[in-house]
Amino acid sequence: MYEIISMKELVPDIFEAVVKAPEMAKKAKAGEFLIVMADEKGERIPLTVADYDREAGTITIVFMTIGKSTYKLSKMKAGDSYYAFVGPLGHASEIKDYGTVICVAGGVGTAPIYPIARALKEAGNKIITIQGARNKDLIFWEDKMASVSDEHIVMTDDGTHGRKGLVTEPLKEILERDGDKVGIIYAIGPIPMMKFSALTSKPFGNLTMVSLNSIMVDGTGMCGGCRCEVKGETKFTCVDGPEFDGHQVDWNLLGSRQRIYLDQEKESLDNYKAEEGL
Amino acid sequence: MGEEVAKKPKRKERMPMPEQDPKVRATNFKEVPLGYTEEMAIEEAIRCAQCKVPACVCGCPVNINIPAFIKEIAEGNFAEAARKIKETNALPAVCGRVCPQESQCEAQCVYNRMGRAICIGRLERFAADYERENDLIELPEKAQPNGKKVAVVGSGPSGLTVAGDLIQLGYEVTIFEAFHKPGGVLMYGIPEFRLPKAIVESEVNYLVQLGVKIEYNSIVGKTVEVDELLGERGYDAVFIGVGAGLPKFLGIPGENYGGVYSANEYLTRSNLMKAYRFPEYDTPIVMGKRVCVIGGGNVAMDSARTAVRLGADTYIVYRRAREQMPARGEEIHHAEEEGVKMMLLTNPVEIIGDENNMAKALKCVKMELGEPDESGRSRPVEIEGSEHDIEFDLIINSIGANANPLLTKSTEGLELNKWGYIVADEYGKTSKENVWAAGDIVTGMATVIEAMGAGRMSAMDIHEKIMGVPKNKETSPEALPDDLECTLPDGK
């Protein structure tokens, strides 16, 4: 059993849980993920390691409620325990001195990108962060991101906070201005945001790492459910990734594979909401 | 009771086992064969000739004293029968159900030539079920704790056997299991209708009662490393029984469309995650209206029979002929009874998708049997111009498994063969100090009982290496029980 130490709603529909998992906390690195099951009848869903505290033996996760499993997680309180909490899984980000790094975070993608930005900062890189969300109510961890960034740009779709517009706009400007100094770009967030960040950087040729969110089961390379195509080759996101070169990813396929269970997910969520009176 | 029945004339033919009607069972996940009654078991048991030189024993990979346990059943001593079996096989309720008896113990029975082999597997199942259902399971005596710790990686049949043997010898045993449930393929691969999960859980519970600890959600190679177990964690030995567990794909175009599964994923969703009970359980599964399972082995039959139960019109697409199917005859028969249709000598070459990247058809070519290859099987060759598309909305790849590199690649000093399987001697000893391995990760996909036999060999070797106790030849799966002899034509 994996006890929840603290739980809070960061912004509407985005939750942060700190979880007791000493073995995982000893090992976890930026870029890795874990698999969680809320209860015995639950689904195994992947979430990124958003932070870890080796001494306290805890792992932080941040998730957005979109379907039954994430709703279930959001209903759990400090003191409750998850049925399963497995990891760390996947390859850690390659942390080294690249010179300048641009970290592009979209929505809940801020959580996975934070530990990467922090590790890259500690490795001596200059960090330029572009943090985006639909509106000001959905921006979270702004302080945390600022604390690891040399330059921090906040973007909202409606201009209620920071600059108005999409994250790809400042990305393009920076690349036009200083592209040759940028050693690597990290872009993590919803699929369209990662796809368009990769398209934006492609003409400049800067390596752009994205973290794919394929649907998973075991997370250990056993089922092949998380298949994606990168550079025309089949890869298993859980063991070959989750980070890949965004210029080489087949985004259409990824998007279609995300929608395989659409009808069942909807049925599941509707039932759950009815049961819970949501 | 035994005497009474013994007065009846002995039956000649094999005692059939009652089964759920195919039409009914095709719509549920309950077990298909229903088991013998006490009367049936005795009637079958008294057919056994109690051979002085029982060839059947030689056919069993763990050399169960078959005549002895059958004699107990014939005399109505059912729990004793179960205990006799458990001297060499810790999972009789499982093996009685899933062993390919027709090519193991029963193949060697003297009556087999007449097609009337004693139903050894069914009797084994009966004895084990009787013991469990009547709460007659007794814990064996354990040796005094010897202060040594062994880590077992994986809770499949090989790992469970090692854990069971060593706990009785006085070791402290901890199993590290990647999943949230024990049993390996018994839990995530073999469907409920062939092996009820409650039975697997009960067999594992027995080990837990003996003192075996299980750390679930613990992936060795990720959560904890082998070297850490041997080092900081203070284990004297590590046994690796992680199974094969890497799905093979055909490598044909279109394989990544939605609606294309590996059998591993399909079966794991259905069995382990209980997607067949969606939405009560949260994990979804593509049900499919017309389902195609590619392959001709047991795993293909399990997948196809699952698809039928999820309501699909189900086909097996196999590139060779029926006689060449590696699946057990009984499984093929069960599948066909339940309505699975066979498309033989048919080879898939491409998966065709719709505008949403969902599979909608399988492009196949017809094959004909050509010259025999090295294995002696006629090689299928393509018939020119025979390309055709068959509509399917769910395609399940069941063409085998490879070695999963997650643990092996992250463990230094572990010699692997060119296919990535662990190199180990007949006792499971690997190239790495204090590390043993057995089961599918050494041999490639084999059988439950073979994985168990190999596990027992490892346990004996670990005991010899750690405690200096020479291997007890009598309890070796290679040894023959009591003073039985064994004469097989091949001189085994």
Ligand SMILES: Cc1cc2nc3c(=O)[nH]c(=O)nc-3n(C[C@H](O)[C@H](O)[C@H](O)COP(=O)(O)OP(=O)(O)OC[C@H]3O[C@@H](n4cnc5c(N)ncnc54)[C@H](O)[C@@H]3O)c2cc1C
């Ligand atoms: C390696 C990895 C790391 C991840 N890290 C995080 C994280 O840190 N925080 C977080 O909130 N989410 C993360 N995700 C996504 C998360 O796993 C999904 O949001 C979750 O599985 C949805 O489950 P559900 O039952 O609530 O929704 P469902 O009912 O399963 O899905 C509802 C809808 O959400 C979309 N969806 C389904 N699965 C995913 C998915 N894997 N990713 C994105 N959208 C999906 C689909 O459009 C689907 O129709 C990560 C995914 C991966 C593979």
Ligand SMILES: Cc1cc2nc3c(=O)[nH]c(=O)nc-3n(C[C@H](O)[C@H](O)[C@H](O)COP(=O)(O)OP(=O)(O)OC[C@H]3O[C@@H](n4cnc5c(N)ncnc54)[C@H](O)[C@@H]3O)c2cc1C
């Ligand atoms: C669908 C299917 C049907 C079958 N039907 C039959 C049958 O009817 N009769 C028969 O005799 N045989 C059958 N087999 C074959 C048989 O199940 C296997 O040969 C046998 O289970 C192998 O046992 P094992 O102990 O090597 O490993 P497995 O049963 O494969 O178990 C390995 C365990 O190790 C765990 N694991 C893997 N990696 C790690 C890690 N890094 N850390 C921790 N744990 C890990 C896995 O989660 C799993 O629980 C079937 C196989 C399949 C797939």
Ligand code: SF4
């Ligand atoms: S374990 Fe398997 S092979 Fe051995 S006697 Fe039992 S059914 Fe036959």
Ligand code: SF4
């Ligand atoms: S060979 Fe057949 S008849 Fe002889 S002891 Fe074995 S099961 Fe009985």
Ligand code: FES
């Ligand atoms: S999640 Fe099963 S192989 Fe990646």
